[in-house]
Amino acid sequence: MAKVTFNNRNNLFFQSLKKSVDAYFQETGRKKTGDWRLYSKALVLIPLSLTCYAFLLTTTMPVWLSLGLCAILGLSIGSIGFNIMHDACHGAYSSKKWVNTLFGYTLNAVGGNTFFWKLKHNILHHTYTNIHGVDDDIAQSKLLRQSPTQEWWPIHRYQHLYLTAAYSLTIFMWAGVRDFEKYFKKKVYNTPISPMSWQDHAIFWFSKAAYAFFYVVLPIMCVGWQAWLIGYLTMGIVVGIVISYVFQLAHAVEGPEFDAVGLDDKQIETEWAVHQIKTTANFAPGNRFINWFVGGLNYQVEHHLFPRISHVHYPALSQIVQDKCKEFGLPYHSFPTLGQAIASHVRTMKQLGQKPTIAMAATEPAQILSESAA
Numbered sequence: 531m532a533k534v535t536f537n538n539r540n541n542l543f544f545q546s547l548k549k550s551v552d553a554y555f556q557e558t559g560r561k562k563t564g565d566w567r568l569y570s571k572a573l574v575l576i577p578l579s580l581t582c583y584a585f586l587l588t589t590t591m592p593v594w595l596s597l598g599l600c601a602i603l604g605l606s607i608g609s610i611g612f613n614i615m616h617d618a619c620h621g622a623y624s625s626k627k628w629v630n631t632l633f634g635y636t637l638n639a640v641g642g643n644t645f646f647w648k649l650k651h652n653i654l655h656h657t658y659t660n661i662h663g664v665d666d667d668i669a670q671s672k673l674l675r676q677s678p679t680q681e682w683w684p685i686h687r688y689q690h691l692y693l694t695a696a697y698s699l700t701i702f703m704w705a706g707v708r709d710f711e712k713y714f715k716k717k718v719y720n721t722p723i724s725p726m727s728w729q730d731h732a733i734f735w736f737s738k739a740a741y742a743f744f745y746v747v748l749p750i751m752c753v754g755w756q757a758w759l760i761g762y763l764t765m766g767i768v769v770g771i772v773i774s775y776v777f778q779l780a781h782a783v784e785g786p787e788f789d790a791v792g793l794d795d796k797q798i799e800t801e802w803a804v805h806q807i808k809t810t811a812n813f814a815p816g817n818r819f820i821n822w823f824v825g826g827l828n829y830q831v832e833h834h835l836f837p838r839i840s841h842v843h844y845p846a847l848s849q850i851v852q853d854k855c856k857e858f859g860l861p862y863h864s865f866p867t868l869g870q871a872i873a874s875h876v877r878t879m880k881q882l883g884q885k886p887t888i889a890m891a892a893t894e895p896a897q898i899l900s901e902s903a904a
């Protein structure tokens with residue numbers, strides 16, 4: 531597998547930024563990990579999910595109410611992912627390792643797997659952001675062309691129209707297909723996984739079995755398979771659409787750049803932190819509800835620079851990052867509202883769905899990769 535490296539010998543930008551961020555924490559006396567602002571979310575979101583689940587399984591109610599509760603359950607599961615799981619898997623939820631490990635398992639409770647997530651997200655996505663060939667986030671499905679160097683199919687012309695429908699399948703694919711592919715192929719996208727211990731194997735199978743029991747078997751026993759199917763689809767569609775849009779709005783919008791690696795090793799000209807700045811965007815920074823709900827993932831620029839700092843600090847760090855970007859002549863991509871970011875994402879996907887020109891295709895690593903393979 532080709533290696534991608536950054537020019538980190540001259541990491542003047544990150545050194546200077548880190549100094550200012552460390553000074554902020556020193557001045558305020560705050561810890562870099564989560565605090566009551568984060569823990570209060572766990573106290574709202576986890577009981578909210580369990581209450582919705584218990585009501586749905588034990589109470590007879592009108593169809594509109596049960597569908598509404600399934601949608602709320604989907605939203606709260608998505609928010610647990612953004613706020614609790616995501617911070618915990620980055621080691622940012624708490625300064626105590628065991629607390630991060632414990633809350634990281636909320637991912638297994640909603641259908642995923644922390645072992646694969648940490649490689650897929652913490653390493654491949656956070657290091658090689660928007661680099662086709664390594665970043666698994668821009669290789670979600672052959673039906674979606676998520677970077678300019680990916681192979682083009684005629685159906686991609688319409689991808690901006692079926693985007694939301696494709697996103698709605700995310701959680702079903704993740705829980706039921708993608709994790710098993712990673713497990714049996716022993717790789718995440720093109721990157722081989724490190725050997726799994728017997729505990730990793732046991733946790734994988736135990737959590738998949740628990741997911742099947744709590745999300746399929748037990749609900750069917752309580753409400754029948756038809757009501758379960760409608761409820762499960764409603765919940766899963768809501769989770770899939772919400773998590774896909776929130777993660778895609780950070781990188782697949784106008785402004786952020788894409789790169790690619792083919793068969794040969796690649797050296798990125800800039801330092802890692804500058805690559806993050808160039809490939810990432812924020813949205814709706816002034817919207818306090820969105821910031822609360824998406825676990826600070828509307829401040830993805832700050833998150834990509836400091837993934838081990840809890841999201842509750844990102845609004846405060848944002849001005850420091852913006853000032854530093856100005857000082858170093860770097861862009862700072864940010865969409866004022868959620869609507870503007872979604873519109874930009876749809877335009878970006880429409881653009882990526884157009885047939886590439888021959889001149890472009892000739893220099894594309896993906897094309898070179900497929901030609902070599904053929």
Ligand SMILES: [Zn+2]
Nearest residue numbers: 616620651837
């Ligand atoms: Zn992250």
